[in-house]
Amino acid sequence: MPTPSKTFRPATLLVHGGTMRSNFGETSEALFLSSGFVYDSAEQAEATFLGEVEHFQYSRFGNPTVQMLESRLAMLEGAEACRATATGMAAVSSTMLSHLKAGDRVVAARALFGSCHWIVSTLLPRYGIETVFVDGGDREAWKTALATPTQLVLLESPSNPMLDIVDLQMVADLAHAAGAIVVVDNVFATPLLQHPLKLGADVVVYSCTKHIDGQGRVLGGAVLGSKKWIEEVLQPFTRNTGPAISPFNAWLLLKGLETLALRVDASCRAAEQVARFLESRPEVVRAWYPTLESHPQRALAMQQMSAGGTLVTFDLGSKAAAFRFLNALSLVAISNNLGDSKSLITHPATTTHMRVGAEERARLGITDGAVRLSVGLEDPADLIEDLGQALDAIGLRAAAE
Ligand SMILES: *Cc1c(COP(=O)(O)O)cnc(C)c1O
Numbered sequence: 001m002p003t004p005s006k007t008f009r010p011a012t013l014l015v016h017g018g019t020m021r022s023n024f025g026e027t028s029e030a031l032f033l034s035s036g037f038v039y040d041s042a043e044q045a046e047a048t049f050l051g052e053v054e055h056f057q058y059s060r061f062g063n064p065t066v067q068m069l070e071s072r073l074a075m076l077e078g079a080e081a082c083r084a085t086a087t088g089m090a091a092v093s094s095t096m097l098s099h100l101k102a103g104d105r106v107v108a109a110r111a112l113f114g115s116c117h118w119i120v121s122t123l124l125p126r127y128g129i130e131t132v133f134v135d136g137g138d139r140e141a142w143k144t145a146l147a148t149p150t151q152l153v154l155l156e157s158p159s160n161p162m163l164d165i166v167d168l169q170m171v172a173d174l175a176h177a178a179g180a181i182v183v184v185d186n187v188f189a190t191p192l193l194q195h196p197l198k199l200g201a202d203v204v205v206y207s208c209t210k211h212i213d214g215q216g217r218v219l220g221g222a223v224l225g226s227k228k229w230i231e232e233v234l235q236p237f238t239r240n241t242g243p244a245i246s247p248f249n250a251w252l253l254l255k256g257l258e259t260l261a262l263r264v265d266a267s268c269r270a271a272e273q274v275a276r277f278l279e280s281r282p283e284v285v286r287a288w289y290p291t292l293e294s295h296p297q298r299a300l301a302m303q304q305m306s307a308g309g310t311l312v313t314f315d316l317g318s319k320a321a322a323f324r325f326l327n328a329l330s331l332v333a334i335s336n337n338l339g340d341s342k343s344l345i346t347h348p349a350t351t352t353h354m355r356v357g358a359e360e361r362a363r364l365g366i367t368d369g370a371v372r373l374s375v376g377l378e379d380p381a382d383l384i385e386d387l388g389q390a391l392d393a394i395g396l397r398a399a400a401e
Pocket of ligand 1: 188208209
């Protein structure tokens with residue numbers, strides 16, 4: 001069967017992209033749980049190591065099931081090449097460590113996933129790399145930071161958990177002028193809602209643990225970019241340091257991709273409905289969702305993204321109110337994961353963003369009353385009922401105290 005070309009639409013690529021059928025003619029992608037591969041002859045082994053013939057060698061370098069996932073993701077993203085990794089953080093750390101060396105400089109948007117923040121603030125400086133954080137929405141701050149030669153820019157849009165939007169094209173123009181590549185962590189937008197490579201980014205990274213699996217089963221990651229950068233910069237690093245994904249996890253992610261468009265579409269529609277409901281309630285001080293009229297960067301969000309995403313963040317005024325609310329929920333589960341078919345909620349100040357400290361949380365706009373909701377695939381009416389009764393519980397108990 002010929003590999004589908006890039007001319008297919010996303011929904012078709014999600015089901016067929018990258019499929020390599022074995023001689024058994026299986027309909028579902030085969031799971032090659034094999035660490036190594038055999039050669040027909042010593043000559044074939046030699047030719048493989050010389051790079052004269054294409055043959056799988058060892059699953060740290062490549063594996064047929066993993067390659068199907070990489071091809072499907074590359075077609076979807078419109079990238080020349082992709083390498084899958086064991087986790088999203090393996091994707092981010094491999095990208096940064098393969099591209100950078102001592103004496104280099106990194107500029108990053110401050111609003112980053114906790115572990116990405118740690119890599120920039122703590123790990124890279126240990127290796128003699130200068131790192132600078134900027135407020136992702138502040139054009140002047142980007143201009144000032146990128147007036148100095150820089151090798152890499154890292155950002156996330158929409159950001160976790162406050163859903164700040166960064167102007168990707170603006171940052172890419174400034175970054176390129178400073179000599180930097182732009183790496184976009186596109187997890188919150190998913191490969192369907194925003195295409196950073198078209199907006200000037202050079203590398204896109206994913207935690208496939210989130211929407212791509214989307215069913216809370218496995219960890220995985222992916223790095224996408226030009227064939228030249230992936231093969232010359234990233235690949236020597238990943239082949240020799242070993243952040244390889246298990247073929248089993250790659251297989252689950254391939255099956256996850258088949259339903260990605262259906263799931264993301266349903267969750268986005270539910271998330272917008274939930275956000276509007278939350279905004280209408282007096283217990284909610286403020287709600288953030290990229291397509292709400294009240295979102296300060298709504299115009300930019302709608303220009304860069306085809307929908308607002310599956311996350312809603314809202315402020316209940318205090319930690320006590322947020323905890324009462326979380327504990328009163330019966331359908332929505334308390335969990336720091338996101339992008340699952342089950343709706344999940346977390347209190348960032350005491351979980352995902354506890355370690356960044358109160359001062360940095362204040363800079364990021366993460367208040368003690370903020371909660372982040374990842375909207376799943378339940379009927380939105382059931383979600384709204386559960387959220388509504390938990391909001392009622394805040395009011396009742398607050399009045400009783
Ligand atoms: C989850 C996540 C990561 C890290 O991915 P893992 O698969 O947990 O290693 C990085 N960035 C963002 C935005 C995430 O949500």
